Amino acid sequence: MYLVEPDDHALADTCDEFVRHAIRAGVRLRGHRNQNFVLPLTEELARHVECEFGTPVTVRIRRPEALPVVVRTWPREGEVLDAVGRMSPHQVPRYLAAGREASIHSYVDEVPLSELYPDGTAVPGDIVEELADQSARMAQVGRESLPPLPADWPTDDRDS
Secondary structure (H helix, E strand, O other): OOOOOHHHHHHHHHHHHHHHHHHHHOEEEOOOOEEEEEEEOOHHHHHHHOOOOOOEEEEEEEOOOOOOOOOOOOOOHHHHHHHHHOOOOOOOOOEEEEOOOOEEEEOOOOOOHHHHOOOOOOOOHHHHHHHHHHHHHHHOOOHHHOOOOOOOOOOOOOOO
């Protein structure tokens, strides 16, 4: 479940309504861990997230059957995306809002690598290099740019 701040219940209600609309009217995209829907912002949600009406966004709903693959260190994904997005602003979706069961992000018009190169197909070297470059840019995100670590997180920098 996504965290909703106590003073954001009106926004959460608006987001939840938009998520229901996305399920009915959005373009469904494949995702391993999420159900993804792309659709334009409604006037009401556009006002809340300070974007233009009609801007395409992605609604992401976590699949309940999907196994978690990463440790979720920070509860607010948007803060992490903001930090990473400063290194790759055109490749990282901007977190806009969250409802109770879904998150809403700016739409990044990209084709998933798995659609271009299905299982068993070699990925060309120049694409592998670009992926390595992007990983290197993300590694440049310093601790000072990220949200504070949770209080129960190790502080000695030796514990993974």
